[in-house]
Amino acid sequence: xxxxxxxxxxxxxxxxxxxxxxxxxxIVPMESAHLTVSYLGDLGLVQFKDLNSDKSPFQRTYAxxxxxxxxxxxxxxxxxxxxxxxxxxxxETIDKEIDIDLDDVEVKxxxxxxxxxxxxxxxxxxxRSYNELVEYKLVLEKAGEFxxxxxxxxNAQRSxxxxxxxxxxxxxxxxxxxxxxxxxxKQVKLGFLTGLVPREKSMVFERILFxxxxxxxxxxxxxxxxxxxxxxxxxxxxxxxxxxxYSGERAKSKILKIxxxxxxxxxPFSEDLGKQAQMMTEVSGRLSELKTTIGAGLDHRNxxxxxxxxxxxxxxxxxxxxxxxxxxxxxxxxxxxxxxLVGEGWSPVFAATEVQDALQRAAVDSNSQVGSIFxxxxxxxxxxxxxxxxxxxxxxxEIVDAYGVAKYQEANPSVFxxxxxxxxxxxxxxxxxxxxxxxxxxxxxxLREKKLSSQKLGDIMEMAFGGRYVIFMMSxxxxxxxxxxxxxxxxPYPLFASSAYECRDVSxxxxxxxxxxxxxxxxxxxxxxxxxxxxxxxxxxxxxxxKMSILIGVAQMNLGIIMSFxxxxxxxxxxxxxxxxVPQMIFLNCLFGYLSxxxxxxxxxxxxxxxxHVMIYMFLSPMxxxxxxxxxxxxxxxQLTFLFLALVSVPWMLLPKPFILxxxxxxxxxxxxxxxxxxxxxxxxxxxxxxxxxxEEFEFSEIFVHQLIHTxxxxxxxxxxxxxxxxxxxxxxxxSELSSVFYEKVLLMAWGFNNxxxxxxxxxxxxxxxxxVLLVMETxxxxxxALRLHWVEYQNKFYEGxxxxxxxxxxxxxxxEDE
Amino acid sequence: MxxxxxxxxxxxxxxxxxxxxxxxxxxxxxxxxxxxxxxITATVCCWMMxxxxxxxxxxxxxxxxxxxxx
Numbered sequence: 001x002x003x004x005x006x007x008x009x010x011x012x013x014x015x016x017x018x019x020x021x022x023x024x025x026x027i028v029p030m031e032s033a034h035l036t037v038s039y040l041g042d043l044g045l046v047q048f049k050d051l052n053s054d055k056s057p058f059q060r061t062y063a064x065x066x067x068x069x070x071x072x073x074x075x076x077x078x079x080x081x082x083x084x085x086x087x088x089x090x091x092e093t094i095d096k097e098i099d100i101d102l103d104d105v106e107v108k109x110x111x112x113x114x115x116x117x118x119x120x121x122x123x124x125x126x127x128r129s130y131n132e133l134v135e136y137k138l139v140l141e142k143a144g145e146f147x148x149x150x151x152x153x154x155n156a157q158r159s160x161x162x163x164x165x166x167x168x169x170x171x172x173x174x175x176x177x178x179x180x181x182x183x184x185x186k187q188v189k190l191g192f193l194t195g196l197v198p199r200e201k202s203m204v205f206e207r208i209l210f211x212x213x214x215x216x217x218x219x220x221x222x223x224x225x226x227x228x229x230x231x232x233x234x235x236x237x238x239x240x241x242x243x244x245x246y247s248g249e250r251a252k253s254k255i256l257k258i259x260x261x262x263x264x265x266x267x268p269f270s271e272d273l274g275k276q277a278q279m280m281t282e283v284s285g286r287l288s289e290l291k292t293t294i295g296a297g298l299d300h301r302n303x304x305x306x307x308x309x310x311x312x313x314x315x316x317x318x319x320x321x322x323x324x325x326x327x328x329x330x331x332x333x334x335x336x337x338x339x340x341l342v343g344e345g346w347s348p349v350f351a352a353t354e355v356q357d358a359l360q361r362a363a364v365d366s367n368s369q370v371g372s373i374f375x376x377x378x379x380x381x382x383x384x385x386x387x388x389x390x391x392x393x394x395x396x397x398e399i400v401d402a403y404g405v406a407k408y409q410e411a412n413p414s415v416f417x418x419x420x421x422x423x424x425x426x427x428x429x430x431x432x433x434x435x436x437x438x439x440x441x442x443x444x445x446x447l448r449e450k451k452l453s454s455q456k457l458g459d460i461m462e463m464a465f466g467g468r469y470v471i472f473m474m475s476x477x478x479x480x481x482x483x484x485x486x487x488x489x490x491x492p493y494p495l496f497a498s499s500a501y502e503c504r505d506v507s508x509x510x511x512x513x514x515x516x517x518x519x520x521x522x523x524x525x526x527x528x529x530x531x532x533x534x535x536x537x538x539x540x541x542x543x544x545x546x547k548m549s550i551l552i553g554v555a556q557m558n559l560g561i562i563m564s565f566x567x568x569x570x571x572x573x574x575x576x577x578x579x580x581x582v583p584q585m586i587f588l589n590c591l592f593g594y595l596s597x598x599x600x601x602x603x604x605x606x607x608x609x610x611x612x613h614v615m616i617y618m619f620l621s622p623m624x625x626x627x628x629x630x631x632x633x634x635x636x637x638x639q640l641t642f643l644f645l646a647l648v649s650v651p652w653m654l655l656p657k658p659f660i661l662x663x664x665x666x667x668x669x670x671x672x673x674x675x676x677x678x679x680x681x682x683x684x685x686x687x688x689x690x691x692x693x694x695x696e697e698f699e700f701s702e703i704f705v706h707q708l709i710h711t712x713x714x715x716x717x718x719x720x721x722x723x724x725x726x727x728x729x730x731x732x733x734x735x736s737e738l739s740s741v742f743y744e745k746v747l748l749m750a751w752g753f754n755n756x757x758x759x760x761x762x763x764x765x766x767x768x769x770x771x772x773v774l775l776v777m778e779t780x781x782x783x784x785x786a787l788r789l790h791w792v793e794y795q796n797k798f799y800e801g802x803x804x805x806x807x808x809x810x811x812x813x814x815x816x817e818d819e
Numbered sequence: 820m821x822x823x824x825x826x827x828x829x830x831x832x833x834x835x836x837x838x839x840x841x842x843x844x845x846x847x848x849x850x851x852x853x854x855x856x857x858x859i860t861a862t863v864c865c866w867m868m869x870x871x872x873x874x875x876x877x878x879x880x881x882x883x884x885x886x887x888x889x
Contacts, residue, residue: 011848013856214842415853419860427868484872500876501883515884522876524821525869534883543881548871555867606878 015393015572017409019348021383021806026343026359027373032366033332033341037325037809039358040469044810045351048386049344051333060330069323071356075109076316079308082116088305090312105315112308119301124295130290131231132265135239137283139267142222142241143194145277192245193255195266197221199238205262211245212254218245229499231265243269321811328809340370340391344377346806352376372407383408386806393418395470403791405607406799409570413562413795420556420794422473422785427552428731428782429474431739432482434488437775438475442468474783484526485732489770490739492529499523499530532740545729547599553725553793554588554596557718559798561585567798575664579657583649584714584797590642590649592722601631618643654711658704665698713796721793727785735778742769822873826866833862 028036038507040046052060083090197205206219220243227236242264246255270276284642332343344398347355359372370442385406389397393414397709400406400414429435445452445468452465464471488491501516515536523529527544531537561584568576598611611628617624618639626635750762795801837858841851 011852014847014849014853017851044846134852415856416860419857419864423861423864481868484868511885513884515882517882518879521821522873524825524873526872526875528883533886535886536881536884540879540881540883544875547875548868551871552867600874603874603877606880608880641882 013415015387015389015397015728016412016415018385018406018412018803019350020409021346021386022352023379023381023383024345024347024352024355024379024788025373025375026345026378027335027340028332028343028359028362029340032363032368032372033329034270034325035366036359036372037328037652039330040323040355041321041325041811043351043354043358043811044347044808044812045709046347046355047806047808048331049330049346050331051342051344052331058419061334062326062329065326066323067573069319069326072106072109072315072319073323074115075338076312076319078113078307079116079312082120083305083309083312086302086305088302088309090309100318102316102318105318109315112304116301116304116308119297119304123297123301126290126294127234128231130287130294131229131234133283133287133290135228135231135265136267137287138224138239139194139196139241139269140276140280140283142224143243143269144280145244146220146222147271147276148210158646179725184541190247191252192243192253193259193266194243194269195259195264195305196224196239197242197259197262197264198230198242199223201264202240205242205258205264208258208685209255212258213246213251216247216251217255219243225270232263240655244494246365248465295430301774319786324809324811330390346808347534363383382803384806385409387412387414392469395467396421398466399470399787399790401805403804404799405799405803407803410800410803411567411570411798413563413790413799416559416563417790418473420474420559421790422470422477424552424556424728424786424789425474425782426477427480427548427728429478429778430481430485430732431487431489431735431774432479433487434739434770434774435475435478435480436772438471438478438779442471442475446472474779485530485736486527486532487736487739488533490743492527492532494523494529496525497521497523499528501528501530542729543734545732546726547603549725549728550722551591551596551599552728554592556725556789556794557588557721558585558593560754560794561588564798574655575660579660581655582705583652587646587649587653587715588718590646592718594639594642598631605631606802607631650711650715653714654707658700658707661703662698662700717796721796724793727789727791731778731782735774735782738778739770739774742774822870822877825873826870829862829866829869833859833866836862 026036035493057066072515080090163811202221206221209217209219221240222242223240224238228239229235230239233541244251244255256266270279332341335342358376359374363371385408387397387406396414396418397412400412400417406412426435445465449468457465482488483495486495498520500520502516502519503511504514504517512535515534516530527541531540561581564584565577565581568574568581594610595615598614599611602609602611609631614626614629616629622636622640622643632638743766746762746766750759750766753759794806837855840854840858844854845851
């Protein structure tokens with residue numbers, strides 16, 4: 001379907017049109033199917049069509065294998081979790097030479113998973129007992145302390161009691177000893193419970209115990225300074241050791257229930273000092289044993305995880321690759337009678353030999369008796385769009401694709417966008433100081449390209465890195481336009497010659513009222529440096545920049561219309577040339593091209609004519625005399641001619657094309673032949689994309705309305721798009737004003753104070769303001785507006801952008817799939 | 820006169836740039852054509868901007884009026 005460009009005067013330009021594609025059909029025997037798809041995936045130049053789209057995922061041939069792969073992927077995810085929890089990082093590089101078998105991988109994964117799960121369970125159990133023992137030890141310590149102090153007090157009390165009267169209400173009295181010292185007729189049997197309770201619940205715990213037992217308990221709590229790991233939850237918690245003394249069975253059961261409710265762990269404690277010491281040593285011994293056991297368990301697990309980590313990336317890649325292969329295999333239709341699979345896909349014409357090569361290699365490697373068959377199918381479907389871009393042009397192509405992917409083989413706007421986009425950005429950004437800053441930033445990205453491309457960057461950095469070449473071009477052009485606008489952080493410099501302006505007389509008395517005059521030659525490169533800071537700076541610059549915007553805009557729109565001419569020539573549509581391109585050129589140039597010419601004439605002659613007046617009265621009263629607005633002789637006649645041509649071109653755009661298309665359609669149908677493949681006019685919606693016979697519907701009214709809309713859009717758009725280019729002026733004004741404000745009101749003011757600290761603060765504020773507002777915000781703003789100018793004003797002259805992108809089956813883009 | 824001379828300088832710079840690009844990255848006729856197009860477009864854009872600013876200042880209707888301070 002590729003037609004040669006033009007007449008052979010020049011070779012077809014790279015990137016101008018998408019690669020010619022063809023629909024290929026591949027018939028592979030079953031035994032070499034897997035290997036074939038694998039090799040084609042490595043090649044990455046075939047986009048398979050789904051021939052089984054009407055089947056559900058479970059009805060497809062390879063559903064079982066996909067489930068297998070899914071299981072393996074789940075195991076791999078589990079390993080990854082475990083590794084990240086344990087802090088083990090998998091080895092980054094993949095040994096591509098070693099080819100591993102999927103079955104082996106599956107078996108290995110199963111084994112490892114079982115082992116890992118077992119180790120984890122054991123670990124948890126051990127950890128739990130360890131924590132319990134730690135708590136028990138703490139209980140032993142603290143309760144032991146308490147009883148010891150109670151014993152001491154008891155001895156002290158006893159000695160006191162022997163000498164003094166006993167105070168019955170002494171709450172601090174050691175209860176156990178008091179029992180012995182008072183009347184032995186009342187034998188109150190006291191029991192006690194020890195345990196740990198979480199600190200935040202300790203007061204409530206005490207209160208509830210008190211209430212439940214009607215105050216007939218004695219509770220003693222002791223704070224544990226460090227936090228303890230709770231055996232049940234596995235988390236650290238602040239706890240207190242408590243000892244509760246109670247009497248009676250009912251009280252005991254109440255206390256037990258309350259302890260359970262509060263999650264307080266109870267531990268047995270014996271009063272006997274000897275037994276306490278024994279328990280202590282036993283517990284300490286078991287603790288150290290457990291610690292070593294747990295340590296050994298963790299070591300074992302870490303070794304296991306490291307062995308997993310070695311092979312992790314390789315297994316991961318293999319499993320994902322296999323899954324992708326099986327998904328693709330599911331797209332091929334099974335030809336049961338011939339024991340082979342049939343696949344259809346789009347592939348670029350230049351890759352045909354490579355694809356056949358891959359097929360042959362797969363057939364040989366899989367030891368099949370029959371080779372694969374490769375043939376090209378003819379179809380009327382629209383192929384996908386494929387541009388071969390390198391790392392420089394990729395970013396620009398993506399910018400264009402973001403608006404709409406080019407239709408198959410239509411002219412690619414990104415060819416000129418590579419230059420015009422940074423140029424329009426620079427017109428709005430123009431400051432060579434800021435341009436140098438941008439250049440330094442982007443040079444850093446470009447020089448560390450290799451390193452940064454393998455790292456994982458954040459979202460914003462990712463975008464900035466991806467667009468590094470765009471920003472590079474933008475900065476280069478900004479330096480150029482900065483030199484032209486003569487702005488270095490808003491300061492002008494007479495770099496190329498001295499200023500052209502001088503005072504009228506020696507005393508310079510009228511400099512602030514009437515102004516200077518131009519005595520020397522025009523400043524040779526850019527804006528004269530004398531303008532900055534003058535009172536008439538804004539009127540002059542505004543006039544200059546507005547007219548510049550119009551001139552640039554008319555130039556770019558003309559380029560757009562010429563691109564539509566290239567399209568018309570390529571698709572061999574004479575209708576589009578004579579009844580679309582020609583009237584569009586005439587209309588645009590008779591009005592806005594004429595305006596541009598007037599601007600240039602006014603500049604060259606220095607006339608005082610009012611161009612607004614000229615243009616408006618050209619329409620309102622064209623027969624009137626021009627008077628002082630005359631810029632060149634016979635202007636009135638020229639204007640009348642242009643007005644007439646512009647008026648004529650509107651019905652020229654609107655009326656003939658639908659009728660001609662209708663005639664062509666009838667001629668085609670009378671001839672009973674297939675339509676030419678290249679009659680793809682923009683407005684002709686005759687051929688549906690469904691392939692087959694090319695059943696043509698021709699709704700005349702639809703075509704006519706379409707053409708009407710197109711004409712109105714163009715005519716009205718000519719005015720609005722031209723005005724839209726004035727944003728070049730607006731943003732450039734904003735940038736220079738902001739820059740000038742930051743310089744004068746921050747830096748110069750700080751300088752004026754003659755104080756070092758204020759100067760330093762002023763410099764810091766200046767730097768932050770420049771980077772934040774001018775280098776980041778203005779860059780984004782100018783980027784956005786330049787983008788809009790391209791997407792709307794430039795591309796609506798010729799671009800259709802309703803294609804779809806070529807998405808070949810490849811393994812290299814396996815980012816983070818989670819199917 | 821300054822206008823014509825500088826325009827000539829732009830043309831010469833454009834030719835030199837396209838020759839440099841042809842010498843340093845010569846990759847087949849279609850790619851060369853693309854490079855040539857880009858260089859020519861860049862030269863034309865730059866020249867256009869310079870020319871507009873230059874012509875606008877040749878016969879000025881507004882003159883600089885210095886501000887009061889200084």
